[in-house]
Amino acid sequence: MKVSLLFPPTWHPSQPYLSLPSLTGFLTQAGVKNVSQRDLGIELLDKVLTQSFAHGLYQQLVDKQQSLERERTGEIGPGSAEQLARVIESLDRFPYLFERIELAKETLRGEGFYDIEAYRNSLFLIDKWLEVLSSLYFPTRMTVVDNQFGDYSIYSSKDLIKAIRDEGQNPYISLFREHVLPSLLTDRPDLVGVSITATSQIIPGLTLCRLIKEHAPELHVTVGGSIFTRLVDNLRRCPWLFDLVDDFVVFEGETALLELVNQMDGKRDFSKVPNLIYRQNGKITVNQPFYSENINQLTAPNYDGFPLDLYLSPEPVLPVQFSRGCYYKDCAFCALTLDHQNFRQRDPGKTVDDLVWLKERYGAQSFFFTDECFALSPTKRLCQQMIERQVNVKWTCELRFEKNLSRELLTQMRDAGCLKIVFGLESFNQRVMDFMKKGIKQEWVRRIVDDCVDLGIAVHCYVIVGFPTEKEEEALDTMNFVVGNKKLHESYGFSCQPCLFDLEKEAPIMSDPGSYGIRRIMRPATEDLSLGFFYEVQEGMTPAQAEQLYQQVYEKISEVVCELPFNYSMADGLLYIARAKSQALQVPQPTGS
Incomplete structure (x- = not known):
């Protein structure tokens, strides 16, 4: 077989x-x-970012221009005039991009990755190259991390x-x-x-x-x-x-x-x-009932056959798991818990065995824990074993702003190689936090954020704008916490991702939407595969008002966040933080006179 x-x-x-x-x-x-x-x-990205691919692409663009110009003599199909303009623009850009596209790819795979200007320019060039390719398929738009099929809904x-x-x-x-x-x-x-x-x-x-x-x-x-x-x-x-x-x-x-x-x-x-x-x-x-794995019987992920040298980074950052599911399932907005049905914790010793094996087999020094959130007690045992066994790797994970997340545990995590922690803040307004059933308090957030910054652990915060019943001033409380906290947003590696609230299929809020101030739920009849819903609210911002405010919050937070690499990629950001830490250790300390 x-x-x-x-x-x-x-x-x-x-x-x-x-x-x-x-x-x-x-x-x-x-x-x-x-x-x-x-x-x-x-x-495919590696194939597309080559001059050999480009030769064929150029001819396709020329042919497309000619066919679109012929169409102009007769009936113009939807988008033809605009597509023609895009194709002509692509042909104008082509020589400049053609000369640089392979260099951009190689820059990201080498030392140039750590030169922030070279890093940004390379990603920009690659995105522009994909825009050139996309012009053949207008209005579809391919980017480095997404596909947008203009005329088609993925939910229909x-x-x-x-x-x-x-x-x-x-x-x-x-x-x-x-x-x-x-x-x-x-x-x-x-x-x-x-x-x-x-x-x-x-x-x-x-x-x-x-x-x-x-x-x-x-x-x-x-x-x-x-x-x-x-x-x-x-x-x-x-x-x-x-x-x-x-x-x-x-x-x-x-x-x-x-x-x-x-x-x-x-x-x-x-x-x-x-x-x-x-x-x-x-x-x-x-076939039901649905089955959940005994994760202590699972082996380490096997990356054999994956072209680790093709990824756009100078060294691999490998995803791993310490647990499946979420031990805290009450967040009203979250549908992620559905993926794994129930929470299961892997034995810390087995997880350390996995890290050691992956490090030896693939030369990986950096790891990305994909868990929905680390539970505190197992995290302590994991870090103890990583320190005792001198695993010496760098990693990032997700945690909750728990009352019992102590400075002592954070110190232990840092000593075990944790460089960054992802938090689901969602809101800094206590009423909204409570209404979301986050189970956290403002003072815990402030203390934990301060502890992380003091200890040199970078912080990422997810933020939600427009949860049902949220008022504009309540959403601005969250924005002001981020924008006004200079100690936080000036700390190296900080990132923050604002999201507009989405009423998702399978989220706990869907079991009793009326109690969350949702008056009416709608879904277009054509969107029979929808993962979310349109809705009307009884109080607070309407979805349209929330979207408008979200743009404002996004812009304000973007002013104090380093978009590239930290808000763009956790993996890239992890490598940047590791490099900065390494260089800081090499700087000679001044001696006393």
Whole structure:
């Protein structure tokens, strides 16, 4: 049995995502001999950022200009005049970008990464290059970290059916056809697993599934990831998806994928595969109850086969996990807890074993814990073991502003190599905090932030604007806490990401929206795959007023935050902080007279 695991575009280009390495490690440990994994996002980005690709692109732009100019003599299709202007602009920019595009990529992979001007310029050039490529597919816009398909909603099955076949607006059809399918089909896997975990991957991922099925209908194609985990009920009503995909694995995928491999090799009784959604005899079946892994029986993520040298950073920052789920499930706005159903804590010793193995195998010095939040007592034991065993790695993680998060524990975390902590602040107004069921107090936030800055641990804060019933002055309390706290926002590595409140499917607030001041919930009839909802409120800012204020908050916070690298990428920021710490240690200290 040959298994091929694929991660479609687009994700952040400086580090791999954890899903495929976790599955690969588990399957390999269970004795599945032939498992390959590919990050198609970084593969394609690397291919596109070459002069050899550029030669073909130039000719495509010339041909597109000529065809659009011919159209002008007859009827002009929607967007043709604007697309023509974009294509002409792209051809004007082309020589400048052509000369610099490979250098930009190599700069980010070398020492130039740590030169902030070179870093910014390289990312800017790459984004402009992707804009040139996008002009062929107007109004679609590809960026380094996202895909925006202008005419299509990713939440509408009718739109998705069209988007995955639209050669004019979907760049991934030709990119996959030319640069992925030949090698995939030559490899001839029996099972192809596609991980769709971000909204930016929905159209590319389903496009990939369609092309695989068209070229090799006998291949078994399975889709996993958090997007469709949140759409379990919707999948029952979307039979067309099962023309592209044989089945979906929802929630956690390790045991499910292993059992799927076993069934394909044996009796093919798919009712035995946990967490599987499949179509049989025209009927869509959901295998329940959903299964959660014993995470102490999981092995370390296996990055074999991932092209770690292709990521746009000078050294790998590898994602790892210490726990799954969230030990605090009460935040009214949060749908993240759905992905893992319940909280489970991995043994600290096993996690340290994983870090040691990953460091030795891949030369990784920096790690990104993807946990929803670290629990305090296990964190203490983890840090003790990291210090005792002299693991000597740098890392970042997420914590809550807990009353019991002491300066002592923060000191221990710093001594164990923690360089930055991500906090979900959401609001600094106590009424709103309480209404969100955050379970935190203003004074805890102030103390913990001060302790982190004093100890040299960088801080990231997530902020939400427009939670139901929030008034403008309450939202400004949060903004003023960040903007007015010079000690915090002038500390090295600080970042803050304001977000506009989104009423998400499966969030606790949806179980009783009326008690949160939500008067009416709406969803366009066409958006049958929506992960969120429109709504009206009884009091506080309307969604439109909240959006307006969000822009103001975003702009004000942006004035005091270092956008690149710290607000752009946690992984890049971690490397910058590690470099700054290393250089500080090398500065000779003045001697007394």
